[in-house]
Amino acid sequence: MACHSRPTTIVLSVEKKFYIETFGCQMNAHDSEKVVGTLLAKGYSQVDTPEEAGYVFYNTCSIRDKAEQKVFNRLQSFKRTGKGKIFAVLGCVAQQEGEKIFDRAPHVSLVAGSASYTKLPEMLIQLEAGNKRVTGLSLEATEAFDTPFTRRDNPHRAYLTIIEGCDKSCSYCVVPFTRGPERSRTSASVIDEATKLADSGYTEVQLLGQNVNSYRDPSPAGWDFATLLDRVGAVPGIRRVRFTTSHPRDFVKPIIDAIDANANLCNHVHLPVQSGSSRILEGMRRLYTREQYMERISWMRGARRPIAITTDIIVGFPGETERDFEDTLELLDEVQYDSLFAFKYSARPNTGALKLEDHISEEEKTRRLAVLNERQRAIQIRRNSELIGAVEEVHVEGRHHSLGQWIGRTSQNRTLNFSGHEAEAMIGTYLPVRVTRAGPHSLVGESVL
């Protein structure tokens, strides 16, 4: 009774506000969009700073040690000042560390991995009831997290998850432990979501999965990934389809045939190789050799459309000799990637590589990373320069006010900033742009309209 007679309006308005910070990959970014949508549907409102919020959510990444440390640093900074707020740790660190997070950061009330997000509304009810220790850590989710409430950040390009989890077991990687086994969505639900996105004005979709090309339709239709790709590209209103990340072992030629046959599928494949040494690939349990990887590259180089190829590399995996590292540098020269992400090997809990010997020193990993990035930078300068004079179609994504340029993205996923055409409502449209200058990471051009 005393509770009801209290003036509650101010307290409630703070409690109903949430702040969310996302770390890590596109899967996490998209998971946060789903979490935000679910919270908004339950009457919460989003704010831009943790100070304004009653609920503070961290959607975390544990792929490398540094990413994991970041979230604990954030939590630590609120240990004293966060009184009265509810802190939640979501995502991969939550799944990996589980209830240990409550010991390390006692002001946290919710710890939930991504496979438990279907239960988010129930977990919110428990938090609202005043429960101080709520967990969602089961990896037994049978369905992908599918919510009608997804609140997308970008108004023109939408993420669309087609497969969750990972059934591989690379010896360095935590993902199979943090995201659970593979679960594909039915082709009908993917096409339905793509159609709804097109109806609400999206022209570009990015199909997501840890191994997006391992997709297997669980419905009787039984589509494989190449078929799904082609059908999403045929949804009326969809003009560009991207997909990430592809695993080389499951990368089959029909995917290239689909790209060749359907101009709506973007000219870009992200195919992480990790190492150019077959010996190291075996230690990593990547399930392919350098030669098998290069066969996939030759399919792409043989395509009718100019397919941009990007990759991920890990340097300093245990036992990586100077010769193995040279093999990786030579692979860069051979493939001529359009871009890459390179990482120093980071030892992760529960993973097989922990047992390997010959760990490489931090200094040596840093050196190899710098050498690799320098080699790739020269390749990118050369490849981008080859595009000077070409006309590329860009999807206009925004405006660089300080540079007085529009920000565009080509089908090959290059940033092409341009000037020369000023019109209302440019953002979200597609325009032809002539490339006039090239740097290692982006292009500059003039609209040819």
Ligand code: SAM
């Ligand atoms: N499933 C994708 C594949 O197999 O190529 C990769 C997904 S993983 C989230 C993204 C990238 O993180 C990997 O390609 C790898 O380069 C990097 N990565 C994963 N575990 C790592 C580790 N322990 N240390 C350094 N980099 C790591």
Ligand code: SF4
């Ligand atoms: Fe990690 Fe390997 Fe699975 Fe990719 S395929 S998510 S690197 S275990």
